[in-house]
Amino acid sequence: MRLWKLLGLAGLAGVAASGAVLARSERQRRATTPEEVRARLRERHATLVDVPDPLPPAPPAVERRRLARLLRRG
Template identity: 85%
Template sequence: MRWWKVLGLAGLAGVAASGVVIARAERRRRAYTPEEIRARLRERHAQAGGGGAPADGAA
């Protein structure tokens, strides 16, 4: 087998593997309910120290 055939097959295997990883992550992401997403975002915001500052920047 020539080196370019091996390189092509390796590239094809890499594309297929990345497609599987992306599909798995998308399925996992879509499994959350909107309420779960809101709760997670609020939790991250609280951990980031966002406190109670107004969103429009008014002091």
């Protein structure tokens, strides 16, 4: 019977801890103003715009030959 009591208390502690974590994150989320959220989004966008796009991969040799044939025909 002791084991079940211990497991029950451990489960109760886990539920309480997860509730506390959720409440804390919700408070932090509600504490931010819409202006702060917009500023963060604009920062993220600015950093993404500054990163150049990677070059597309070169087609394999077989594909290149096929494209060259098609271009010669037309």
